[in-house]
Amino acid sequence: MHQEIKPSILYYGTPVILLTTLNEDGSTNISPLSSSWALGYSLVLGLGIGGKAIENLRERPECVVNVPGPELWTQVEALAPLTGKNPVPEYKLQASFRFEHDKFAAANFTRQTSVQVKPDRILECPLQIECAVRNIRVPEHDPHFAVVEAEALKVHADEKIVLGDNRIDPEQWSPLIYNFRHYFGLGQPLGKTFRA
Ligand SMILES: Cc1cc2nc3c(=O)[nH]c(=O)nc-3n(C[C@H](O)[C@H](O)[C@H](O)COP(=O)(O)O)c2cc1C
Numbered sequence: 001m002h003q004e005i006k007p008s009i010l011y012y013g014t015p016v017i018l019l020t021t022l023n024e025d026g027s028t029n030i031s032p033l034s035s036s037w038a039l040g041y042s043l044v045l046g047l048g049i050g051g052k053a054i055e056n057l058r059e060r061p062e063c064v065v066n067v068p069g070p071e072l073w074t075q076v077e078a079l080a081p082l083t084g085k086n087p088v089p090e091y092k093l094q095a096s097f098r099f100e101h102d103k104f105a106a107a108n109f110t111r112q113t114s115v116q117v118k119p120d121r122i123l124e125c126p127l128q129i130e131c132a133v134r135n136i137r138v139p140e141h142d143p144h145f146a147v148v149e150a151e152a153l154k155v156h157a158d159e160k161i162v163l164g165d166n167r168i169d170p171e172q173w174s175p176l177i178y179n180f181r182h183y184f185g186l187g188q189p190l191g192k193t194f195r196a
Pocket of ligand 1: 046083
């Protein structure tokens with residue numbers, strides 16, 4: 001039997017990404033997100049319109065999608081109550097968010113210069129995708145979120161997870177999963193698709 005419900009959140013278990021964007025003073029902001037997907041070299045991100053990330057992307061349309069592994073979850077969580085917005089918007093104040101300009105220091109992450117875009121990468125993330133923003137759309141049915149379409153320009157992978165020249169080894173790589181506001185790693189491998 002299924003039950004019809006109206007959950008307050010619909011985070012049904014997607015990888016966490018740490019989106020780096022460029023602040024007006026040339027420094028890099030970090031925003032944890034779980035709403036993203038990639039198909040070919042097209043990426044789509046779901047961003048709350050009250051945050052610093054979307055403000056930065058509208059002004060300076062480039063970013064890095066840094067993908068952490070499960071061992072980084074406490075550092076990701078150290079970023080969770082922070083925003084790069086100053087002053088902090090009222091709705092974020094009510095949810096106990098506070099302003100932080102230097103999120104690298106706040107979460108003990110290391111800056112790494114990017115190759116094709118201005119925002120820095122996060123050294124500790126085994127996968128880093130430098131992107132150019134190609135389109136930003138606010139859906140009519142929900143004006144609180146923006147749908148950001150980006151093009152992957154350059155992919156950096158830790159050599160430990162690279163198989164051959166241009167493949168990621170799924171035995172070595174695993175994402176950090178955000179499952180209804182709880183962090184999970186992957187379980188045991190189940191099998192592979194006919195195209196693997
Ligand atoms: C694991 C995790 C996943 C999140 N996923 C999203 C998301 O997909 N989209 C979003 O807008 N905010 C998401 N958030 C909330 C933002 O990280 C939060 O609004 C943060 O203040 C954004 O920082 P900024 O204002 O400096 O951009 C998530 C937070 C965490 C901890």
